[in-house]
Structure formats: structure tokens, C-alpha cells
Amino acid sequence: MSRLDGKYALITGGSQGLGLQLALVFARQGTAGIAIVARHREQLQAARELIQAAAPQTQVLAIAADVSQPQKIERVVATTLDAFQGRLDILVNNASTIGLSPMPFLLDYPLAEFHRVLNTNLIAPFLLIKKFLPAIVDRGGSIINVTSDAGVTGYPGWGAYGISKFGLEGLSQTWAAELEGSNVRVNWVDPGNMNTAMHRAAEPDEDPSQWADPQDVTEIFIYLASDESQAVNGQRFQAQPEEVDDVEAAEAAIA
Ligand SMILES: NC(=O)c1ccc[n+]([C@@H]2O[C@H](COP(=O)([O-])OP(=O)(O)OC[C@H]3O[C@@H](n4cnc5c(N)ncnc54)[C@H](OP(=O)(O)O)[C@@H]3O)[C@@H](O)[C@H]2O)c1
Numbered sequence: 040m041s042r043l044d045g046k047y048a049l050i051t052g053g054s055q056g057l058g059l060q061l062a063l064v065f066a067r068q069g070t071a072g073i074a075i076v077a078r079h080r081e082q083l084q085a086a087r088e089l090i091q092a093a094a095p096q097t098q099v100l101a102i103a104a105d106v107s108q109p110q111k112i113e114r115v116v117a118t119t120l121d122a123f124q125g126r127l128d129i130l131v132n133n134a135s136t137i138g139l140s141p142m143p144f145l146l147d148y149p150l151a152e153f154h155r156v157l158n159t160n161l162i163a164p165f166l167l168i169k170k171f172l173p174a175i176v177d178r179g180g181s182i183i184n185v186t187s188d189a190g191v192t193g194y195p196g197w198g199a200y201g202i203s204k205f206g207l208e209g210l211s212q213t214w215a216a217e218l219e220g221s222n223v224r225v226n227w228v229d230p231g232n233m234n235t236a237m238h239r240a241a242e243p244d245e246d247p248s249q250w251a252d253p254q255d256v257t258e259i260f261i262y263l264a265s266d267e268s269q270a271v272n273g274q275r276f277q278a279q280p281e282e283v284d285d286v287e288a289a290e291a292a293i294a
Contacts, residue, residue: 043068043264049171053074054085073098119171138198164210211225226263231251
């Protein structure tokens with residue numbers, strides 16, 4: 040018996056980075072179906088093949104779509120529910136964009152790009168939850184939103200991205216409060232620093248080898264996706280709690 044036996048999951052941004060690692064571990068934990076969503080078709084297909092090879096029993100669905108566009112979200116929802124017999128147990132809102140790289144200060148931030156970042160990182164999770172909820176409510180399930188420390192601290196230069204994650208934290212809290220007492224739970228996870236394309240674009244001058252491999256931060260996501268967390272709603276988690284300890288130790292040393 041595996042921890043996600045028979046469950047159906049959708050992971051946005053499942054073609055690379057954290058999303059791909061989540062799709063791989065979810066499939067290895069026995070999911071009946073996994074849908075991954077991203078824009079670039081070739082990379083998405085390569086990810087689909089990787090997941091299928093890792094878990095031949097899982098139905099793997101690759102949906103090429105830009106979640107920043109509401110009409111594409113309608114298609115994502117319809118395609119997924121059609122393939123999974125109207126059922127979804129786990130929704131992971133993971134797809135995000137960092138916005139422009141190098142990251143401009145707010146004073147220089149182009150409005151169109153600000154809209155694109157918010158549409159991808161905040162409006163898309165809102166719509167995906169709203170549209171999938173009727174299917175998830177039927178059997179109960181887990182919604183997991185992927186946030187960031189830039190969603191609780193306003194770092195200079197992390198403008199549109201950070202603001203979108205502040206919004207995602209509020210969105211998560213509000214959905215969780217409104218769903219309290221139902222059999223749908225909403226929790227959110229800061230995965231911490233990871234060596235991914237997004238982080239390398241955000242901080243091109245840093246050494247990426249100092250950051251975690253995304254495959255090492257997946258445990259909390261398996262827990263939240265599984266029935267082990269059935270009673271957990273409205274909580275924020277840190278996938279790398281030791282990062283918090285490091286910051287506190289550094290602050291204590293300075294004081
Ligand atoms: N990396 C870190 O250190 C770090 C730290 C804290 C939080 N996070 C969060 O962790 C999550 C995963 O980040 P990551 O570092 O793994 O990012 P990543 O490697 O850049 O992957 C992002 C994924 O999202 C997809 N995506 C981006 N825009 C999309 C759109 N408009 N429509 C559909 N798919 C889209 C990408 O595929 P396409 O480009 O093909 O669309 C890709 O699959 C994000 O929510 C991020 O904010 C990351």
C-alpha cells in the first residue's frame with residue numbers, strides 16, 4: 040500500500056523543477072492519474088514520458104496550456120475531468136513565473152509584465168481552485184499552493200513575484216477559512232531555496248549549488264496530498280525548516 044494509492048492529481052508547472060519532482064514522487068506513491076500542465080510542449084512531453092516510465096500504473100496526462108489565460112484554464116479543467124472520470128483528489132498550484140530577469144524595482148516595473156506575473160501566480164490558482172472545487176468536493180481532497188518567503192517579506196527587486204505570493208498566501212488563508220468544515224483542505228508550502236531554472240534566473244550571480252535539489256523537498260507535499268493530513272487545513276509549511284533555523288542563528292549571532 041502506497042501513500043497516494045488510487046488518487047488523481049493535477050500539478051501545474053509539472054514539466055521541470057519542483058513540479059516535475061512532485062509528479063514523479065506522487066506517481067511512485069501509487070496515484071491512479073497525474074495531470075501536468077505547462078506551456079512548452081516538448082519539455083512537457085519529455086516529462087510525461089519520464090513520469091510514465093517511473094510509474095507504469097499511473098495514467099499520465101500532459102496538458103499544454105498557459106495558465107495565465109482564463110480561457111485556457113477552462114480547457115485544463117475540462118480535459119482533466121474528462122480523462123479522470125470527473126474526479127480530482129489533489130490540486131497543486133505550483134506553476135509560477137519570476138517575471139523579468141534581471142528583476143526591476145517597482146518604480147521601473149512595466150505594467151503589462153506586472154499583470155502577467157499576477158495572472159500566472161495568483162489569478163490562475165484562484166480560478167483553478169474555483170473550477171475544480173465541485174469535482175474535489177464530491178470525495179474530499181487536498182489543495183496545495185506553492186508559496187515563497189518572498190510572500191511574507193517584501194524584498195527589494197522581488198516586486199511583482201513577491202506581491203503575487205503575498206496574494207497567494209491571502210488567497211490560501213481565505214479559501215481555507217471558507218472551506219473549514221468541508222472535506223476539502225487548503226494548505227500552502229514554502230519549498231525554500233532550490234536549484235531550479237526560476238531561481239537561477241532570479242539570482243544569476245549566486246552559486247546554485249548552495250540551493251536544495253527539488254527532489255529533496257517533496258516529503259511535506261506527499262504528506263499534504265495523502266490522507267495522513269486529512270484533518271489539516273489552513274496551515275503554512277516550510278519544506279526546509281532548517282533554512283529558518285539558519286536565519287535565526289545568524290540573527291542571534293549578530294545581536
Ligand atoms: N526555486 C526556488 O528557490 C523557489 C523558492 C521558493 C518558492 N518557489 C516556488 O516553487 C514553485 C516551483 O518553482 P520552480 O523553481 O520549480 O520553477 P521552474 O523550474 O521555473 O518551473 C516552473 C514551471 O511552471 C511552468 N509555468 C510557468 N509559467 C506558466 C504558465 N503561464 N502556464 C503554465 N505553466 C507555467 C513552467 O513550464 P513552462 O515554462 O513550459 O510553462 C515550469 O514547468 C513556484 O511556485 C515558485 O514560486 C521556488
